[in-house]
Amino acid sequence: MNISVVIPLLNEQESLKELNDCIVNVMTSNHFSYEILFIDDGSTDKSWQTITKLSNENPHVKGIRFLKNFGKSQALHAGFSEAMGDVIITMDADLQDNPEEIPELYNMVVNQKYDLVSGWKKKRYDNKLTKNLPSKLFNWAARKTSGVKLHDFNCGIKSYRHDVIKNIDVNGEMHRYIPVLAKNAGFVTIGEKIVKHQARKYGETKFGIDRFINGFLDLITIWFLSRFGKKPMHLFGALGVVMFIIGFCFAFYLGIDKLFINPGKRLITQRPQFYIALVTMVIGSQFFIAGFLGEIILRSKPSQKRYLIKDKLNLNKD
Secondary structure: OOEEEEEEEOOOHHHHHHHHHHHHHHHHHOOOOEEEEEEEOOOOOOHHHHHHHHHHHOOOEEEEEEOOOOOHHHHHHHHHHHOOOOEEEEOOOOOOEOHHHHHHHHHHHHOOOOOEEEEEOOOOOOOHHHHHHHHHHHHHHHHHHHOOOOOOOOOOOEEEEHHHHOOOOOOOOHHHHHHHHHHHOOOOOEEEEEOOEOOOOOOOOOOOOHHHHHHHHHHHHHHHHHHHOOOHHHHHHHHHHHHHHHHHHHHHHHHHHHHHHOOOOOOHHHOHHHHHHHHHHHHHHHHHHHHHHHHHHHOOOOOOOOOOEEEEEOOOOO
16 A cells, blocks of 8 residues: 555534545545545544545545544554554644645655654644644744754644654653654655645634643653653652752751851751752752663553543454
8 A cells, every 4th residue: 555644633524525625536546555544632523523524435534533642642642653654644624734745745755754744834824823833932942952953843743754754752741752763663765845834714613722731841852761761760860869969068068167167166956958859869869760660661561552442443353
């Protein structure tokens, strides 16, 4: 199979038929063998009924429905688990991503040998104050922190080599940082393509301003995981040792001062330096224990799915 198109969605029933028809036209005109995977992330409208109808009409259309809304990252994870194409294309279901970009994205992976190609919506039709400016700040911080030189980390349309999506674990809300996850997994040939951004045709966006706050928090998380995810003791252990030594030196000085320099002065417990030393040693010990526990957890059981599937279409029922 040439291409798997993975489409996470939440309450997008109006756009699904139009999106599906456009993708099918692109695949047919370019003679691609393909599958379209719709991942219904707990929609409360008639999205699943629409997907079911499309699947009955076209065996290349497949579907997964979650029991409830688990988030875009979990939807992508489920789609990646089922995808069989040599190249996997992800796109949003709101018609803001243009399926006409698929042939070039496919070509960049197959012929230009990119591991991953991310879309760049250079010209956007979103609100400049609530979306464009925060997005630019977010992307700048992501570039500086991760070292991945992309202009638009959060663009929904991307293409991946099959090996990439089978070797990364997209959970939490890490869908924004799939290029960073791929880089950390060893897939360093990452490209970018300017794509056409289309205005939303139906409904309203499912993301609010809080996504940028969560995005920055996730950025801190992924920075930590990329630097210390496989060696937490290197961070927490080092901090713990440094703080414990500082506290111990304070306590040692107070002891020498009390015994030999000023033996007749006030009690050690009456000096504020004593409590500084005590607190510093306790915090240092806690940091060291945190690093030790992190190493134990890291070597324990593997990560598990964080979503529950209710239905599948044209897929194995396991």
